[in-house]
Amino acid sequence: MIDDTLSRLARAVLLPAFAGDTAPRWLLEELERGLGGVTLFALNGNVSGTAELARLTADLRRVADPIVTIDEEGGDVTRLGGHRTASPYPGNAALGAVDDVELTRRVYRSLAAELAEVGVNLNFAPSVDVNAADDNPIIGVRAFGADPELVARHAAAAVTGTQEAGVAACAKHFPGHGATVEDSHLGVPLVDADVDLLERRELVPFRAALKADVRAVMTGHLNVPALTGGEPATLSHAVITGLLRGRLGFDGVVVTDALDMKGASGSIGIPEASVRALAAGADLLCLGPREQEDTTRATVAAIVAAVRDGRLAAERLEDAAERGRALRAWLAGAPSAGTDRPAALEAARRALTFSGELPDLPDPLVVELEAPGNIAVGPTPWGLGPWASDMVRVDGEAAAPGPLLERAAGRGLVIVVRDAHRHAGQRRLVNALLAARPDAVLVEMGLPVWRPEGRLAYLATYGATLANARAAAELLGLAAADAAGGGHGG
Incomplete structure (x- = not known):
């Protein structure tokens, strides 16, 4: 395989970040050379406003056909303007408390429609973790609940709603982050569960998401000793290729959680973590908010070197790049939908x-x-x-x-x-x-x-978004209720 082809394949699997609400020259050059896409981060100034974001993604698409991703869960984890004013959409805990799958579908469809309007086509949501540990420091209200069957039915509804709006959904954090008491930004959380418990708890919502034809699954940087032998799931062939691909039969895109997190790269660094994630079976590598020009180029070089050295099979890299191309092909023919803000307030009110x-x-x-x-x-x-x-x-x-x-x-x-x-x-x-x-x-x-x-x-309230707060303010008499959105639940 010639160097130019190999470098292009290496670029095709990367989702780096960048600073500002205009595309820097280095990013446009990398897109021309085959970069797979980008990940948008509010903390990088990528989302200064919806008009600015739409202009930015249009500029990217004048150069190439990138996958444009964001971490927009609605709820407390919000990037699309909500990082300044709080999200107008309640999150998963509120939707799970209401337990109306059609309402969950409407909320996610509306949220995805707003993403599509600004040019985002892969959303790192929904979180389908089963929040089995009350003291979980990273999931909490991001989960639909603690009951696997409840989480499963809302996972399917969220995936369906998202993809009805022409945005690819990404179920996360495989094989399940809900039973941990540590943050994978800071270490490698332990999921102390045998395979039987994983089947009965963590994997139930992922199976539902796959049945709903979710286009992507995100790995978590989790130590599941029953599967991984101590290494993070993101770097585990047994988890990605053995369990997700083999046992569950998933044939879509596997995306890594941000590789700058200590749970993934730790002391080995992002380029090496990228090589290991690809070898394990990942297809798209989210590098992290601070990982921009230098890390992108260093990671391309590391992937190329790993193929040359025989540590990474060329066929595995080609397969990963092909899955990205298949996702873009699906996006090209995906449907569209309109926004439905009344569904958001209805959900927040009914969750109270x-x-x-x-x-x-x-x-x-x-x-x-x-x-x-x-x-x-x-x-x-x-x-x-x-x-x-x-x-x-x-x-x-x-x-x-x-x-x-x-x-x-x-x-x-x-x-x-x-x-x-x-x-x-x-x-x-x-x-x-x-x-x-x-x-x-x-x-x-x-x-x-x-x-x-x-x-x-x-x-x-089951969440701290603008929608949750308004619903609470109405009930307490601090704000007058309007006619949209339905009444309060008991």
Whole structure:
């Protein structure tokens, strides 16, 4: 195989990142030389606005026919403008709480239609992980729930809705990130499950996604000793080729999660991780947000060298590149759909779960307890602030109750938390506030795993998006409800 052909094949499997909302010269040159596509990241300034993003992707397509990817789950993990204002779409936990598969299909179809309008054609969603560990630091509200069958039926609906809008869906994080208590951005999380348990839990939603003809599956950087022998699943031939391709029969595109994550590249570096992922059976390599010109070229060189040295079969590289071409061919004939924002608000409203008796809230003070978010979510805005006439956000681990109680004297009090079950300081502060103000309303905008003892007004939103917050604000009387979107669920 001549060098130019081999280099072109190596480029065809890469999805690097770049900075800014205009295509840099190096990227256009790489596209002309056969680069498979790009991954867009809000933190790189790729998404300054929808008009700018549409112009950017159009510029890319004047040079080549790239696969343009983004990590737009809706919910708390949002990149399409929602990183500045929070997503108008509720996430998977809210959709799972409603448990209406047609509504999930509508929400994902509308979200994908918005992606298609700006030129994105592969979405790294849905997350079909079964959230088996309450203390999971990276999945949580990104999952439809903890029941494999529930997750499976919504995984299928999400895949169907996405692809009805002409965008390829990507089920993640194979073989399942929901039973971990570690973040794969920082290490290699352990999934302590034998093959039988994986079949009964983690693999159930992936089978449903495959049955719904999902076009892509993303690997997770997970240590599943029963399968991987200690190496991450992304680099495991047993996981990708043996399990996903062989046992489950998936013939679509296998995409890696970002290879800059420590769970994948660790001490071996991104070029070497790329070679190993290809050898394991991956087809498209997401390099990560900081991995741009230099990493792209170093990775091309590493792949070429691995083929020359016999560490990577040329046929495996050709197969990976061919799967990318097949995906582009599917996209060329894919359907289109219109947006359906009312479905988003309907889902957020129906997801609300309220218990207790709603008190009068005269001149309410809204106290939001800040807590660190996970890396996947990033610094996305959240909370009831847009509808609160008086709101204070405090450090949930360090704030004292006294000043807050003084400020709320003679007024209604709304306390807002996010995954309080994961933050002992938040729980202590909530208990102190409620001891003095049992008439307060507690709003949980993460997973409703913990709640204080005793009778109290408690509202669970199953997410912290703009849609979730608006639905909660309506129920609390902070915002007037309009006619769109349906009523509140119980």
